[in-house]
Amino acid sequence: MGMKLVEWHSLRSFIQQVFTKAGIPEGDALILADAFVFADMRGVRSHGIERMPNYLERVEKGLINKTGEIRILSESPSTLLVDACNSLGSVACVKSIRLASQKVKETGCVTLSICHSNHFGAAAYYTNMIAEMGMVGFTCTGATADVAPWGSYERYLGTNPFSISVPTLDGIMNLDMATSVQAKGKLRVLKARGEKVPEGWCLDKDGNPTTDPDAAIAGTMLPMGGPKGYGMAAFIDILGGVLSGSLFGKYAPHFVTDMEHISNVGHFFYILDISHIMPLDQFKRRLDIFSSDIKSLPKREGFDEIYLPGEIEARKMTQAKAEGISIDDIAQARLKEMANKYDVISPV
Ligand SMILES: NC(=O)c1ccc[n+]([C@@H]2O[C@H](COP(=O)([O-])OP(=O)(O)OC[C@H]3O[C@@H](n4cnc5c(N)ncnc54)[C@H](O)[C@@H]3O)[C@@H](O)[C@H]2O)c1
Numbered sequence: 001m002g003m004k005l006v007e008w009h010s011l012r013s014f015i016q017q018v019f020t021k022a023g024i025p026e027g028d029a030l031i032l033a034d035a036f037v038f039a040d041m042r043g044v045r046s047h048g049i050e051r052m053p054n055y056l057e058r059v060e061k062g063l064i065n066k067t068g069e070i071r072i073l074s075e076s077p078s079t080l081l082v083d084a085c086n087s088l089g090s091v092a093c094v095k096s097i098r099l100a101s102q103k104v105k106e107t108g109c110v111t112l113s114i115c116h117s118n119h120f121g122a123a124a125y126y127t128n129m130i131a132e133m134g135m136v137g138f139t140c141t142g143a144t145a146d147v148a149p150w151g152s153y154e155r156y157l158g159t160n161p162f163s164i165s166v167p168t169l170d171g172i173m174n175l176d177m178a179t180s181v182q183a184k185g186k187l188r189v190l191k192a193r194g195e196k197v198p199e200g201w202c203l204d205k206d207g208n209p210t211t212d213p214d215a216a217i218a219g220t221m222l223p224m225g226g227p228k229g230y231g232m233a234a235f236i237d238i239l240g241g242v243l244s245g246s247l248f249g250k251y252a253p254h255f256v257t258d259m260e261h262i263s264n265v266g267h268f269f270y271i272l273d274i275s276h277i278m279p280l281d282q283f284k285r286r287l288d289i290f291s292s293d294i295k296s297l298p299k300r301e302g303f304d305e306i307y308l309p310g311e312i313e314a315r316k317m318t319q320a321k322a323e324g325i326s327i328d329d330i331a332q333a334r335l336k337e338m339a340n341k342y343d344v345i346s347p348v
Pocket residue numbers: 044046047119120121122123124141142143144159160161162163174175176177178179181182183184306307308309310311312313
């Protein structure tokens with residue numbers, strides 16, 4: 001079959017229709033579809049359409065609340081604790097950010113804690129949405145246990161990502177990263193493609209280094225940067241899980257492998273309205289000097305270009321918006337299967 005290019009609107013509409021047929025309200029299905037397409041357009045394949053079967057299975061099994069309701073549990077002028085009510089992670093986050101952004105205008109900053117939620121996909125989706133409003137967005141999320149704390153080979157922490165985005169003169173600068181060597185979803189992508197896991201990513205269940213995707217999936221991911229990534233993942237679990245009142249560490253049932261229990265993970269957001277500290281335009285101009293300086297630094301041998309954080313993904317997104325999202329044959333087959341099952345026209 002080979003690769004096919006699909007227009008991003010068609011893919012988003014397909015995802016929306018499939019989830020609507022699965023019982024998610026149309027508006028909420030659009031939020032989810034937009035978050036998936038965002039990831040695919042940025043080349044973050046592990047968090048786009050690749051996730052659809054897993055999400056659909058959880059929705060069908062009643063492990064996710066289809067109604068998309070959220071509830072404010074407590075609030076002050078600059079804090080918000082939201083119960084996601086077991087809704088889709090993306091739906092709960094987007095609705096909560098909308099609530100929080102009302103408060104930010106008054107107070108300058110808001111800390112948003114979300115409990116009783118589900119996997120929220122690519123973290124940059126939310127922080128970029130915040131940066132588009134002229135604000136600094138930070139988020140981190142507890143994820144279900146896939147990573148051993150430094151020194152152990154037993155999974156306890158999630159791949160716990162964080163993302164930070166700021167508005168720039170011509171777009172957004174963003175860092176979005178898992179605190180494991182790589183996102184766990186990448187193991188499933190490698191397995192599906194019959195490829196080996198790069199050395200240094202994983203240990204098997206007995207604690208031996210492995211490059212076999214099955215052994216790696218059954219074993220544990222390693223934290224990025226050894227003890228430093230472990231420390232970051234630990235604090236992300238503290239902010240996302242412990243602080244929000246959600247499950248943390250090994251207690252959150254695994255989103256992909258545990259198809260009997262709800263996930264109950266938590267997210268943490270910090271939103272800062274830049275104009276409360278410095279005029280937005282001044283911030284962007286100062287940031288432009290910073291970025292231009294970095295881009296024009298001398299390059300090491302083997303490097304054609306120095307990229308800013310998030311620049312590679314932003315370029316991929318611009319290209320995908322113009323030319324379409326490339327879909328490999330495995331993903332095409334999956335889309336066709338879902339199209340048949342939910343009686344929706346396949347985009348490929
Ligand atoms: N929801 C969850 O539970 C969960 C868990 C883990 C990961 N994720 C998501 O998985 C995605 C992938 O995470 P990842 O850690 O594999 O990302 P990655 O390793 O591909 O990239 C991490 C960051 O490094 C930057 N980067 C990469 N190469 C660069 C270069 N040459 N120069 C400058 N910057 C560069 C990227 O722009 C990005 O911001 C993220 O969107 C993350 O939010 C989600």
